[in-house]
Amino acid sequence: MASSAISATPTSSFIANQKELGRFGFSSTSQFSIHKCKKSAIPMKIMSVMTPQQSERRPATTGSVKTALTLTEKILARASEKPQLSPGENVWVNVDILMTHDVCGPGSIGIFKKEFGENAKVWDREKLVIIPDHYIFTSDERANRNVDILRDFCTEQNIKYFYDIKDLSNFKVNPDYKGVCHIALAQEGHCRPGEVLLGTDSHTCTAGAFGQFATGIGNTDAGFVMGAGKLLLKVPPTLRFVMDGEMPDYLLAKDLILQIIGEISVSGATYKAMEFTGTTVESLTMEERMTLCNMAIEAGGKNGVVPADSTTFKYLEDKTSIGYEPVYSDAKASFLSEYRFDVTKLEPLVAKPHSPDNRALARECKDVKIDRVYIGSCTGGKTEDFLAAAKVFLASGKKVKVPTFLVPATQKVWMDVYALPVPGSGGKTCSQIFEEAGCDTPASPSCGACLGGPKDTYARMNEPMVCVSTTNRNFPGRMGHREGQIYLASPYTAAASALTGYVTDPREFLQ
Amino acid sequence: MAAASCSLSYNSILTPSPIPKTKTFLGVLPNSIKFPVTSSRAPATAIRSSRAVSVVPRATSVDSGSTSEAGSTFHGLCYVVGDNIDTDQIIPAEYLTLVPSKPDEYEKLGSYALIGLPANYTTRFIDQNEMKTKYKIIIAGDNFGCGSSREHAPVALGASGVAAVVAESYARIFFRNSVATGEVYPLESEGRLCDECNTGDVVTIEMDESRLINHTTGKEYKLKPIGDAGPVIQAGGIFAYARSTGMIPAQN
The missing domain is CATH 3.30.499.10 (Aconitase, domain 3)
Known part of the structure; x- marks a missing residue:
């Protein structure tokens, strides 16, 4: 909460140091952000070696919990600073990362400026990640202008993570340019277990692969988050999908999610969280887990989530220096319904x-x-x-x-x-x-x-x-x-x- | 297939009740936006200002007396679509270069509303060379607005002159964006109105009564109450509402 009230107003010396700090920019924010300070208390080394046991879930990290919670509920409880909450409740959630791109960024910036003022500063220059990716290699003037709008805003606001492209003739001469935002977020270390990531793109749910709450929002909500660092969210009930069995070598995660969507329909998870577990899911790589969570929205889901494990921690090892704290569904957590799949029996789908x-x-x-x-x-x-x-x-x-x-x-x-x-x-x-x-x-x-x-x-x-x-x-x-x-x-x-x-x-x- | 073993353990404490085990549960939406103030505090004559372009009236919206709560009536022609109308059909991706917060581009977005509907929709939503639609009300089936999170979708509908959508159910982000922008009322029908109404029928929506009247067929239908989202839309979106109720300071 406190962090959102403080707008990071970097001094000039701070900006000068930005490059040197690089990945370790974390330490530079602690003076501005109480929220992050709290996190820095957790030694990163300890976090990354911790391999949670399936049978023995740690109690909620939000303190004493009398009601069992799902993974999604637990993240939202922590982010809203509540000891417990229930599906259907509307809570103000502190946002760890807000992502936007060239299609929705200009509109979100427009709303931010209109509502918070021309001279307003974003709530945290290191938590807003801007990734041009949609309409880049085109001669469409308006599309090119939209990337220019992002660039001007990032310069004005001194945004730390802006993955810019200037020379459209050859993407390789643009070292900052990444490409598709959801994959770039993961590759650049912006996805971390237990956190809340919002993005102005419906496939933001991809990041749920990291055991975090990630969902897509509109321009107006994004404009609000830019100024306030928080957003009113409704806690979704969770559907659990348990997939067991060794993955046949002709199947990929895409087949699994097409199977699920075919089962529950394009509105089967509307307003709901989709948690993917089971031995098959545990065996999947991070990229395959991302495929699974990516299409949660295609079932109408608010978010998809895979519990973090050693695969997650290993992927993150060289990608982030920011401490994180994974959370897991309690053994007695209440799921709206549970679906079980024997993956060995599935066939390639379209x-x-x-x-x-x-x-x-x-x-x-x-x-x-x-x-x-x-x-x-x-x-x-x-x-x-x-x-x-x-x-x-x-x-x-x-x-x-x-x-x-x-x-x-x-x-x-x-x-x-x-x-x-x-x-x-x-x-x-x-x-x-x-x-x-x-x-x-x-x-x-x-x-x-x-x-x-x-x-x-x-x-x-x-x-x-x-x-x-x-x-x-x-x-x-x-x-x-x-x-x-x-x-x-x-x-x-x-x-x-x-x-x-x-x-x-x-x-x-x-x- | 293997997924049939759903153990539906509804916990009455953890979930809003009553929850029918049918698909209509998906449509329990109107409480999705709730503010820590009572809706009665919302002035009925709430400011309809701060939308990108304030000239677009909400259909032939008649504020039915300043004493009633959120009393609005929408009257006009309806345009009927089916299930799963996704955001690519509402506003195809090639038009997303238009930035909704820029007034001239807002108007232009409106002129492309529902242009992505397949050719079997022989009556087009917006006539050729027109900027606005003559249909003030859209009637749809299940899961209206599914797909992308593009706010351009409710904005395009609002900018085209639509006052309200009446669907069996909505995709989550579309519903949220409609409320947050205050562009259109995302109303839910009790039954499947898209099978009962035809494009071009003259309809009236009475918000106070949660009722839709089809004057062409002479039938009346019940709508689900819009709940706390109503005053937000009437105010012109989440920021305007928050200001009008003192949640955030008024702008100079």
Whole structure:
């Protein structure tokens, strides 16, 4: 609470020190932020070696708790400084990170200025993260202007984390530029267990993979948070999804979440938290957990969350120096309902047009002729997504039969595509395998054609075509053309489909 | 499939009651925004100022006497859509370069409202070369406004001249954004009005009575009360409401 009342007003010497401090900028904020001071009391070393036992959950970190809470409730209790709370309650929540991008940033800034005054300062210059990513490589003047608005604001407010791009002709000469915000947030260490992250993008729920509360908000709410550092949120009840069993090697997290959305529908989790647990989830990498949480919104969910564990702590080791404190659902926590899945019995899935819950087995759609394949976005454009696609191309040794577009989510992913050897390939990189398979050259990192965007966006569907895509939505017009048909699928299924020109079960190549 | 084993353990203390186990539970929305003040403190003639462009009247909104609580009546033609109308259909991504807080771009956003509806919606929401719609009320099915968190969606509807949406249920962020901006009233119907009404029907919404009257068919329908969100929308959004009730200081 206290932290939000104090606007960080950096002195000039403070600004001068900014670069030297780098990652350790944390210490520089403690004088401004009581909230953070409290956190700094927790030695980071201790936090990262702590591996919580499944059977023996630690009691809530908010003090004595008489009512068992879910993970989501516990985060919101701590962030609202309440010992306990119940679903349905509206609470004022302190925000740890607010993220915005080029599509909603200018509007949020406009509201912030209008409501708090032209000369107002944001509540904390180190907690507002601004990531241009949507409409970058376009000649659309208004889109370019919107990035300029972000830049001017970040300069004026001395925003610490602004991942700018100035030279659009070559993203590589922009060292600060990252790309897709949700992946950049994770890669740059802005996602931490137990925290509250809000963003002006519905896929902000991706960060729930880190055991934190993360949800999407609108411009007006974001404008409020910019000034106040807090927001009124309704505590959601939690749906629990328990996935057990060893993951078959032809499935990816995308199949799991398509299975869940198909089960509960695109409004099945509206106003609710979705907690993913079970032995399968525990075995997933961070990127796969991000895929799972990313599409919680496609079921209407307020947030998706995976309990933090050793996988999480390891991922965070070299990414953040800020202390964090994971929380977990109490054994007796009350869940609205529980769904159980035996993952060993699942098969590769797609979501047919025009809804993410229009689930079908990939092999049931083998007669669907396609015009193109798209691999990219916050859902399916991470390093492991490209490794998965490369694995299928490698196993087949064939060439793609339809244009196959590859859009790495971030600059880091792009570098991985060009540098990381694909296992079992004798040292080839993804980019080499893609070239041999006849795919389009990997494009500049951004949200790309996942959401259509300006007319000149790379790989945008400007004709009514059929596309298999690793993205997240297949509503009419989503990738450009209103009559276009989008089949949502895993990177395995997308790559297999590229090889045949039809929607294809990846087992045709992986077994 | 395997997921059928839902142990539905509703805890009456932890969840708002009563909760039917059906899908309509998803539609229990109106309490989503609650302020630590009683709604009766909200002046009925609350300021409708600080919206981006203040000239857009809420339909042919008639403030039914300054004594009633949130008494508004909306009267006009309705436009009927189906289930899961997502934000890409309400305002396609190519128009998101328009910044809603800029007055001229606000107007332009309005002219693209619902342009993403597929071609089978033969009657278009906004006539060619028009900036505004002639439909003041949208009637929809389940999960209206699902998808993206873009606030451009309720803003585009409000800017086009829509006063209220009447849907079976809403996606969470759309509902929240509608209230936060005060652009449109996201009202919920008791039944499935999108099967009962046709585009072009003349309807009246009486907020006090939580009632929708279809004058073309002569039928009346019950709406769910908007609750505490009503005064916020009437004030013109969350900031205007907070100022009018003294939650945050008034601007100079």
